[in-house]
Amino acid sequence: MKILLTFLACFTCAFPCFSNSPGYGIIHNKINKTISITTQNGLSAILIGYAEGCYIRKLLIKGENKLSSSGVYTGFITGSTAYTSKQLSTSPDVFTNANSAQITNITYGNGNNNVMETWNFVVTKKTIEWRITRQYTGTQVMEDIAFPKWNFAGLSVWKGGIIDNGGMVWCKYLSTINDTYGVHTGGTIYWNDKNGDALSIQGKALKGNYIATKYSHSPDNEFTSTQIVCTQPIRQRHNLSRFVHARPDVFAPVITTKGTISAQYTISYVDYFKTYNRGNLQNINAAAVRELLNTTARYGVVDNNIVGGNGWITNWKCLHEPFFAQVALAVADSNYTNNLAATLDQEVALALQPDGRVLSRWHNAPGDEIPGTFNDSTGYYEAMWGYTIDSQTGYVINVSGLFNLTGNLEWLKNHVRSCRKALDWLIRRDSNGNGIFEMMNNNISEAKCSDWTDIVWVSFENAFVNAQLYDALRKWAECERILGNMEAVTRYETIAQKLKEQFNRPVKDGGFWSEEKKQFVYWKDNDGSVHGDNLVTPVQFMAIATGLCDDKERIHKILHQIEERTVAENLFHWPLCFDSYKQEEVSGGNWPFPQYENGDIFPTWGYIGVQSYIHYDKQLALKYIINLLKQYEKDGLSFQRYSRATQKGSGTDILSGICTGITALYSDIYGIQPRWNRLVISPNLVPALYGTDFTYPLRGNDYKIQLNEKNYQVRFSSYTINYNTSFGIAGDNGSLRFYPGDQDKISLSVCNISKKGITLSVIDFNKKGINFGIKEKGRYNISLSGLTPGTAYPITINGSEKTVTAAKDGVIHITGYQIK
CATH class of the missing domain: 2.60.390 (beta-galactosidase, domain 3)
Structure with a gap:
């Protein structure tokens, strides 16, 4: 949510009161060689010591020091030797007045490795501005740079940090000594969800320099944050890894040359509960909503230009997922939204092939790819399990959804050619002309996948991908309409209509509807054999949620049996399928049933489940949202999946998409539907939700929304x-x-x-x-x-x-x- 800077908490006797000050300022104790800096009314303070070295010894919030004894210092490592501002060659010079301080001649290093720094501090009512200027005396190879390094007292001081690219660092996942996560940006809001305290450190490299930040679990069990500033783009050390296990060296060495570099840091207190307040959500745990969207949902941001649904621990992003704009809608942070836009731009440049094929994945290192498809410099490739064709539809759906969030017509125009290419690549894949579009694998004997369930051998005519294509065609046709391209509108709408008609026909007539089982089958091989009549939930939900299936009787039959079977097993969420695939239809890792993609619970597709149920039974739709929130309260909802047998989280590849059931709370229960030129409110409330009110930020406006029975109010x-x-x-x-x-x-x-x-x-x-x-x-x-x-x-x-x-x-x- 929008950051509202508030006053910082009280300080101890180390920071004397200001009897004739405006409530904020600087005191220089020349005898003790300390500088104390406080914001308005002494509500926040840092203590700088320069008697031995020069570093920030304390950072107090509400009287409590958040730093370890190491404090905050600058430094660098060259060769195997570390130098820091805590050990200086000479005594620094200090100049202060009521609201500013300058420390010069901060000199450290050895011989040709010397650096000289100047630290400038300016205090205002709410912030402490810290500028660091460093002068290099010659060319050096830096193994590491601290510009500066913040050493917090432990991994429990903060739950995590919300990064200014929309992502977050989650302290609990830096579980091993030297586990390190690095991103190419400089701003973080560290928060504590127990007391509501948060510390904002917003860093910016100056004069054309570059900045990056790494977060680590130090050998002294500190939680550390290190800013790196240099004159060249900062590269990864280990392949393209943003997270490295048990290693502090996530970034590659940097060559520095004679000259000056500088960076500016704005330090302030944030009232976390107020700033990230999700409002008065009647009969919904608003704190759980807040925390889930600030952790699990944001975890999919790997770095700048890499917003995905897996996350930074495994260094993965799947392009064959259509829900990133849906997540952006609920997270409601312009930093996340802007990074997703940049991600889609990068994917056009690096993942879109000349023929329109959208590569399906990004990873930090080879090993998961079809041989010959991994690009070592970009990280994009085709998955080893098969060509996941939903990367075509996922790209277009996310572009369309993001455009509705930003309203940026120029950005949309830049994606017209690429979206058409992606759609047309798939539209060309209809060898028999029946209006159903085909995958690159023909039958289960090839043992290859074609969509998100990547170790199920879905082949040829795939209902799940075709349902997504229907959604992509309709959404993109609306974008073309807004741009005035009516010929394209007619073309895509005509293709979508033919797809809809064929899709809904009975299996015997070439469609996907099983009259016998009252469900849509998953796929048909090129020999006409039918597969996946085991009540595969994403297939049913995608058909209903997109409007591809609008037959009320069919919808009732599908959702009634899904609910009946979910209740019979007392499951908190829908599984991927209710009955087993045949053994030859899946990889061995899916056997025996229920196991993995053959029957386990993947909440990633929760949003289309909610969207399917919302017009069938609002209370049931809400039930599964509440179930997810209860599960978050138990375990943080940060897993790949849940075991069907135990309903406990499992899988090392954490999926941020597991949050999507909660994103549907905003889009489909509260009815927050941003459109490119307006905000649409279209709630689907049950009586328990009457009286809900919250603020929703969109394109510079804070919309204050109140939802009551047949009475919806919006103020902005x-x-x-x-x-x-x-x-x-x-x-x-x-x-x-x-x-x-x-x-x-x-x-x-x-x-x-x-x-x-x-x-x-x-x-x-x-x-x-x-x-x-x-x-x-x-x-x-x-x-x-x-x-x-x-x-x-x-x-x-x-x-x-x-x-x-x-x-x-x-x-x-x-x-x-x-x-x-």
Whole structure:
């Protein structure tokens, strides 16, 4: 959530009070050779000592020192020798006034390896600004650089750190001495979920320099954070690894040359509970929601330009997953959103092949690839288990979803060619012309996969991938419509419609519907044999959630049996399948049933389960969200999967996608549906959720949302709007625009001529009439767009009714309307 800087907590006697100060400032004790720096009212403090060396000895929050005895210092390692600012060649020079301090001549090293630093501190009411400037005397090979290194008292001081690329470091996963995670950015908010204290350290390299940060578990059981600043891009040491086990050297050596480098750090206290407040979520554990979205969901961010669903411990990102924009919607952090946009940009540059094929994975090192496909310099490749074709659909779905979050038309235009190429690559794969698109493997005898369940030998006509393609086609057609490319809209919508018709036909007629088992089968081999009639949940859910299956009777039959069987086994979440595959249909690691992808529980696909159930039974949809939150309270929900037999977490490859059931709480229960030019509110509430209110940040606005029975209110900027069913909202410069439902052709625009606030209550908006009220007195320009030309509409404003006829362009203008 949006960072709201607040005041830092109290300090001890090591930091004397300021009797004539504004409540913040600097005290220089020349006798003890210390400098104490406090923010407003003495609520935060650091203590710098320079009697022996120069380093930050203490960093206090609410009177408690968060540092180990090592403190915070600068330094470097060359060869096998370490030099730090804690051991200086000469005494530094110190200059202070009430609100700033400068420490110069911080000189350390040996011979040609000397460096000289200047530290500048400026204190404000809420922040401590620290600039480090280092001068190198010659060319050196640095094995490591501390610019600076923060040594916290232990791995329990903070739960973790939220990184300014939208990711996070989770302290519990630095479990072994020297476990190290490194990213190419400089800002982190360290938080404690027990007391709500958080420390923000936002670092930025200056004058064209580069910055990176590594987090580690030191041999002294400290939690350390080390910033590296240099004049060249910072590379990995071990292949492309961002995480290395039991090694502190995640980054490659750096060559420094004679000259000066510098970086700026902003240090401040953050009230974590306030800043990341998820609101008043009636009968939902808001703290669990907050923590899950700040840990498991963010864990999929490996580094800048690598946002995925696996994570940084295993150094993996699967491109064949369609839910990253869905996660961004719920995390609601512009840093995550921006990094996902950069990730998709990078994938176009490095993973999209000339023929339109989107490579399926990124990894730090070879070993998981089809021979000859791994690119050592980029990390992108094809998975050894087979060509996972859902990387085509995943890319397009994520681009479409992210565009709705950002509203960035120029960014979308840059992806038009690549999205068309990705779609067309798959569209060309229809050898028999039946409208069902084919995989690169033909039958189970090849023992290859074709989608996310990568050790199940799904072949030829794959229902799961085709359902995703239907979703991608429809979403992309809408993007083309927004860009005005109507020929492309018609083409993709026509292809989608043919796919829908063929998909829903009975198996005997070439479709996927099993009349006998009342479910969609998973796949058909090229010899016509049918496979996967074992009630595979992602197949059923993807067909229903995307609208590919809209037959209410079929939906009832599918979801009823899924719920009946889930309850019979007392499972907290849906498994990947309810019955076993045949042994020849799966890899040996899936046997005997239930085992791994043959029957275990993978909550990764929770969001499409919720989306499927939401219009069938809202209470059941909510039940599985609550189940996930209860599971998070037990174990942190950070596993690859859950055993069907024990319902305990297992698997070393942690999947951040395990959070998606909770993302659906926002998108499908609370109905938060960002669109490129508006925010749509379309809740699906049960009575237990009435009274929910929270703030949702989107594109620079904080939308304050209140959800009650048939009464939804949204407040943002100087606007408030109330309506009793779904609607869209946008506004700026004194003008508020209302869209009934989830569409943007019909709208009501209310402009306060005085540019003051607007409170709009819409009572009715339908063919029978339009009835709304405006609270604030004044004169307004009112217009209604998208109406039927030449049609008379009864319009009621603040109880006063009159009939107005829409013009030829379908617009009604009411100019200078007076609200008394």
